[in-house]
Amino acid sequence: MQITVNEQNHTAPANETAGSVRDRIKADADLVIVNGFPASAEAVLNNGDQVVLIRRGEVPGADELDALLTARHTPGVHEAVKGATIGIAGVGGLGSAIAIALARTGVGHLIIADFDIVEPSNLNRQQYFVDQIGLAKVYALHDTLARINPFVRVTACHLRLTPANIKEVFGHAQVLVEAFDLADQKVMLIETFATRFPDRPIVTGSGMAGFGPANTIRTQRVANNLYLCGDGSTAAAPGTGLMAPRVGVAAHHQANAVLRLLLGKAPEDEA
Amino acid sequence: MEITFNGTLHELEAGTSIQELLDQLRLDCLQVVVEHNHNIIPRQRLAETVLNNGDTLEVIHFVGGG
Numbered sequence: 001m002q003i004t005v006n007e008q009n010h011t012a013p014a015n016e017t018a019g020s021v022r023d024r025i026k027a028d029a030d031l032v033i034v035n036g037f038p039a040s041a042e043a044v045l046n047n048g049d050q051v052v053l054i055r056r057g058e059v060p061g062a063d064e065l066d067a068l069l070t071a072r073h074t075p076g077v078h079e080a081v082k083g084a085t086i087g088i089a090g091v092g093g094l095g096s097a098i099a100i101a102l103a104r105t106g107v108g109h110l111i112i113a114d115f116d117i118v119e120p121s122n123l124n125r126q127q128y129f130v131d132q133i134g135l136a137k138v139y140a141l142h143d144t145l146a147r148i149n150p151f152v153r154v155t156a157c158h159l160r161l162t163p164a165n166i167k168e169v170f171g172h173a174q175v176l177v178e179a180f181d182l183a184d185q186k187v188m189l190i191e192t193f194a195t196r197f198p199d200r201p202i203v204t205g206s207g208m209a210g211f212g213p214a215n216t217i218r219t220q221r222v223a224n225n226l227y228l229c230g231d232g233s234t235a236a237a238p239g240t241g242l243m244a245p246r247v248g249v250a251a252h253h254q255a256n257a258v259l260r261l262l263l264g265k266a267p268e269d270e271a
Numbered sequence: 272m273e274i275t276f277n278g279t280l281h282e283l284e285a286g287t288s289i290q291e292l293l294d295q296l297r298l299d300c301l302q303v304v305v306e307h308n309h310n311i312i313p314r315q316r317l318a319e320t321v322l323n324n325g326d327t328l329e330v331i332h333f334v335g336g337g
Binding site: 191207209223226234236 | 301302303304306309310311312313314329331332333334335336337
């Protein structure tokens, strides 16, 4: 029968087990992953199984790393996302978390755009570090993404997005993520992109301030090609600040909406 | 005439523009995305776009935070 081991095709005997393939190909491996799940040595393999052999603490070479990073991906998902280009407008609380989630998922190309600089007050919810204070957010985030998944291509644009440059910056984005802070900027971005690229989905965020129940944050289809994540109403205001938990919930609704779009599934709640 | 506004039927005076409807509802065009018959309408075209009987209008209000 045919199996893959660390992404390479192998012909295996009919009675092959997770332990026997490990002993034959990489005897010092201490973890065997079969079809995305850790397997015991006795587990019997079947034709078409995808096997990954991992030795803990070993830093793999670049060639091997890509295969190993994808070992925990659901088979089929990685292939669907690695050719994708996603635009993220704004990399504050929403955008920085969305970029990290999509990089971990293996999305092949992220276009990130923001004019802002990392400030200490950002660290209560945004995915930056004390040693990145003062750096442009897009460059700080680019560094972080490279540490997580060096195979994700990142186009970092340190600029203020306007109706004049949005079409150019995100011209190759097949899905656009709106992750701005100000309501009028959210509207400006959506109007501009949707007018130029009416067939491309936009995933937007609105209503994630404060510490109200996480369950009020939802993903809804609010227009033909516009998906809104948030509670729709809780604005950032004095006494209702933006905080990591709820901003993170909304950000990951947005990231999951992007993933579902790439997999050809409707992002919103099933009717 | 009748239009479908955010999923429900609304009676409207013939010849009303989208901007006039937003003004009647006291909605700030800088804070809303308007989708008219499945096309998003930029704010510069809200005043010139006149609603017709049977039209579908979605007005999505945005709040700050991100």
